Amino acid sequence: MPQERPDQAWRIEESGYSPRRAEILGSKFLIANGSLGYRGTLEEHGKEALVACTLSGVYDRRGDAWREPVNAPNGLLVRLFEGRRPLSPAASKALRHTQGLDFRHGIHRRHTAFALARGNRLDYTVERFASLDQTKLLCLRAVLKAEKACVLTLHVGVDADVWDINGPHFGPARVTLSGGLLCVDAKTNEGTAIRVVEAVNGLAGPGRLRRMGKTFVREYTLRLAAGQELSFSKFAAVGTSKDTGKAPLAAAKALCLGAARKGYPAALAATKAAWERRWKASDVVIEGDPEGQKALRYSIYQLLSIAPQSGAGASIPARGLSGQVYKGAIFWDTEMFMLPFFNHTQPELARNLVRYRVHTLPGARRKAASLGHRGAFYAWESQESGDEACTLFNITDVITQRPLRTYFADKQVHISADVAHGVWQYYLASGDESILLQGGAEVLAECARFFLSWSYLKPLKGRYEILDVTGPDEYHERVHNNAYSSAMARRAVTTALQALDLLKRRHPKAHAALVRRLKLAKDLPALNDLARRLYVPRPDPKTKVIEQFDGYRRLEDCDLKTLKGRLLDPREYLGGGQGLATTTKILKQADVVMMLNVLGSEYPDAVKKANWEYYEPRTEHGSSLSACVYALVAASIGRTEWAYRYFMKTATVDLSGDSKQYVGTLYIGGTHPAANGGAWMAAVLGFGGLSSDGRVLRLKPSLPRRWKSLSFRAVQRGQWVSVRLSHGKVRLEADRANSKPCPVAVGGRTRDLKPGEVLHA
């Protein structure tokens, strides 16, 4: 075992074993590398404990059930027996059991002390990680030490009996022993089936191949001497026909054999190095608040571990890589809650997320067309093709057990504006014009065109309106002139025109080709008109409150407690056709306040304050996306103590595991990457006051009292700046390696920070 003991600041751990808690720890202790996620379960666990190795961007559908991401066979299966007695805290009480995660390097550790026969004690320690260096590789090392000599049985193998929500997704697996490796080769159900393969090594000695149902192991007899450590490593290489074409198994075998040959320490060193590179750019240091520091770093760990490292075929699902919840689908969460972190600290990963939206443009076009619209209406729940994965009846009424018609899929039009916002924000932060040339401008044009198609002109009022939509507050469906949706739609149209203008100036040929191909010429005047005359609800002249949508102010002004008092069943959905919130002012999550967050520069502080105060007591925060938005807007108007409460709520969502795990019998647990991204945004964009329009990096810090300082790094158009903020002081340092001066603004004054230059303000 590696001897170093990770700093407590980078480590979370829980002692004892409880089967109920196991589901929450599965998410909390997740290891992942953007290509696969492996839940924080124990090595001996099976599907009953929700073991999952969830593959990014690989989906399958069985029958009429929802499509969902595929869980690969579990290649890290390790089981110990004394005689026939399985050694597991789930089977019998352990003398001691701890499980934890070193989130600096994404290493899962467990230690269990078992009472053996004849008063013997076994200390069993395992660490494992999903290599950030080799994203198809899972690595494990186990150490056993008994007080007295004993003989144990060890099973090392692959469990193809995987946990699925809507599975099984594999036909019969072909299992072979080849070159010392146990190989599984299976195919998914749907259409052009995907081959999913896995190769795992065994121990040095000869192991008997055993099959128990869909579980394939090699069995070894371990003879432990008293007080001596016995250790072994295991490598599992996963592959699919999607990444490695026709010979995925050969590739997996080569990967597994190579790792085994180089050994565990080499694999560990490589993953650590990769993690260190990431942390160098993305770490945020808070002095004076160990709890906040830890929660924020853990949040950053989650983001870094689940972002696809390559390709355009995947993005970050709403529950990361922690399982199949929410169909492994990509929501607006990615653009609006995660992308800012990547834009400011990991531009290459950000680019992958944007490329995913370019890649799925055809799906968005199909969705728009299916509803009689032009342009691109992005899927509310997007899988690998970008076709809509969200069903029209995606909630079951707990009282009648009937499916409820909801308007997520066909009315939440802001998704296309959110996608456009993401593309443009990435471009602004990176200056990467290639993304615009490689489909980004087309995405922008098609999203704008969708809003042209969706909007109506009200000649009497001389304005366009966005009607019949569902905004972020999903408890109020099918509303007119939703502030967030309309504001974002107008921004999307403006952005498309800006992008086309940019292309015209800098890449006239590409511009001409795009205009021709999309037959844009006729629409351009209409788009200009739309940008100029699209109505966005304005602050009331007296109260400064912006009405969330037409008629909101006439709804019942009922407080949350009263509303919940009316529930007949605690699991009742508050929205839908006749949910209790629908006829009241209670909102699910930040909506107007979300608009003030995203488009904050257009509104004075007084408007933000009035709306924060008006909507905050009326917000249920029924979504994990809500708290960070309230934190951000509060921080932006200097209400740091308000903001801190919401920051901590956001940053601890996956640590506390307080979020709902089940709705009825449906598992909805998992990680919350949007909240993780929200925690970073609250800290850096909120308290740090970082903003960038692509030209100037601005800072307007406003730290919570308990924080002594806040330090982070940020990049703008390739130029890195290290920032240290303390109460009343700002220290900026441009990287020596920067290629040109970076314009920065503190307290309203803009300066060019030359490479290596330090600015105190």
Place this chain on the structure above:
Amino acid sequence: MPQERPDQAWRIEESGYSPRRAEILGSKFLIANGSLGYRGTLEEHGKEALVACTLSGVYDRRGDAWREPVNAPNGLLVRLFEGRRPLSPAASKALRHTQGLDFRHGIHRRHTAFALARGNRLDYTVERFASLDQTKLLCLRAVLKAEKACVLTLHVGVDADVWDINGPHFGPARVTLSGGLLCVDAKTNEGTAIRVVEAVNGLAGPGRLRRMGKTFVREYTLRLAAGQELSFSKFAAVGTSKDTGKAPLAAAKALCLGAARKGYPAALAATKAAWERRWKASDVVIEGDPEGQKALRYSIYQLLSIAPQSGAGASIPARGLSGQVYKGAIFWDTEMFMLPFFNHTQPELARNLVRYRVHTLPGARRKAASLGHRGAFYAWESQESGDEACTLFNITDVITQRPLRTYFADKQVHISADVAHGVWQYYLASGDESILLQGGAEVLAECARFFLSWSYLKPLKGRYEILDVTGPDEYHERVHNNAYSSAMARRAVTTALQALDLLKRRHPKAHAALVRRLKLAKDLPALNDLARRLYVPRPDPKTKVIEQFDGYRRLEDCDLKTLKGRLLDPREYLGGGQGLATTTKILKQADVVMMLNVLGSEYPDAVKKANWEYYEPRTEHGSSLSACVYALVAASIGRTEWAYRYFMKTATVDLSGDSKQYVGTLYIGGTHPAANGGAWMAAVLGFGGLSSDGRVLRLKPSLPRRWKSLSFRAVQRGQWVSVRLSHGKVRLEADRANSKPCPVAVGGRTRDLKPGEVLHA
């Protein structure tokens, strides 16, 4: 007692007594005269049997409950006792009991034979009517005859303990004995209270005044000789401060005394004469179908008895004058289902119905303004002021007992188009330009302006659309481009422009004044543009089916039986936020077919046929308005046997009493004047094929096989024509009294029918 025995063809009767049936008979045997309706209960009944004397156009609200029409104290109370034993089939089984209605003259009759003590038998016969000649007068005559001499006690008086749904509506009543009359003087609750008074006469001899709670009677001792008839008359005069100003009681007393002085036979003769005048114009004779004949005449009786005879402050409520159900409110029923009957046979009564909409224009303007709109949005449920009486939560979910948000009041915009249609149809039929000058044109302009305000322009498609409405099929709320609503809205706009044009040509000063007062000049080009470019869903080129609204074709195509099989409670509302029909193609009532009925001349028979066949199996007929529309469209395309079934369903709705009487504990029984009007329409407009564009009276007969002939009269612009249709033959005769030739068209050929001229075709 009058000796004549009314022809069985004009009489309905039921034998035996059942308390449950009593509620249905209360509606079936209703007597009314447009000013008041008196339910078909027994003379000795009290509020437990739903006795009601419902006043037209007089409303009151108590507390937060729905406003509803006021039931006057029951001035026809007559109770008989032998000793202390009440004589009533409700109290003890009668030897014989029959109750019936002579609907030729609106006379209610009951006969009960009671077993008395000592083997004696009493025959008790009462007839009563609401005078069609004196609309504030109720008249009653009772005849008693015992086999053996006996002494009975008689109570004659007023029962102020009235049945109310949301009452009581009166404060303490002042009761006096004055000039031989028992007088009740009471005030309603609301705002400027309305005085409701009643004066009833007593018997000749001296009666002791007795009070039992709110019931006031004079007690008489009747000494019956063996085999001799004893009879007495009773008159009850009702008045309110709304009709007779400050001295309603004096007026009521004078009316009652006058009637008593002239005697019952005179009152009876006067009412009969009034009825005969009505029947002369409105009777329809069917040869070969006694059952259909009777049902149709009964339907006509209902219409004639409930139409207000004067004033503009009232119209015909959805349940006529049969009680307080549906708040005594006026719906689209009046214009779309009843007005055609009056337009063609009772133009003066038709004019009152139209004047009611002129009178309530301010309320319609207030409703539009309250929703941020211009023009006139008529109340879905309209009472005397025209303000909206329909609440936003007017249905209670039987499963959760929660009020359901429905979109009758704020989205059923077709009501304004229906009102406009009514105004214009009345004008076309009557040629009465005065109605246009006296507010009718203003109604049309304001309805058109409302649709200008409601509609949106879709520049990409070059059309206006009517969005977010509820059509006649109330199970699908908040839909876009509902065929009926859009077609009727377009018609309303066109009509307003026609009316303004007519005014401009014929009454230029009035036109100029109206345009100036309504500031119409600026809107006229917009209205012209709207009339030209307002989108109405068109028949599918292949199937000829017109989609009921955007997206209807994507709904589940589930049959009615399957749908009903999903009910958890038989009383479940199928519409609302998540009613079972909302996500299916099942419609509550004719919607596209209703459009094809009203605007039938714009569509070829093939389209009507295709839509009839498509929508008929998908229609629940959850409204009594539906069947007649299916009858009409079927008849118009020569499918007379399809039509006949629906005609009979419509014509017998109040005879069979099969309609729902209660929803939960809420009484919803009563008469169905829209179905009554529908029966007339099905017979005359449907089978008779009568239509008129105000210039030419057209006939396109298509009789059911069993009908030998169909005869009726119709008026066009003051010129009366008698029509007799038999299979293959048409006989038309213009009245001798006509002032000018009447253009008629049969089989496509138009001719002028001179006064007295007979045409065979």
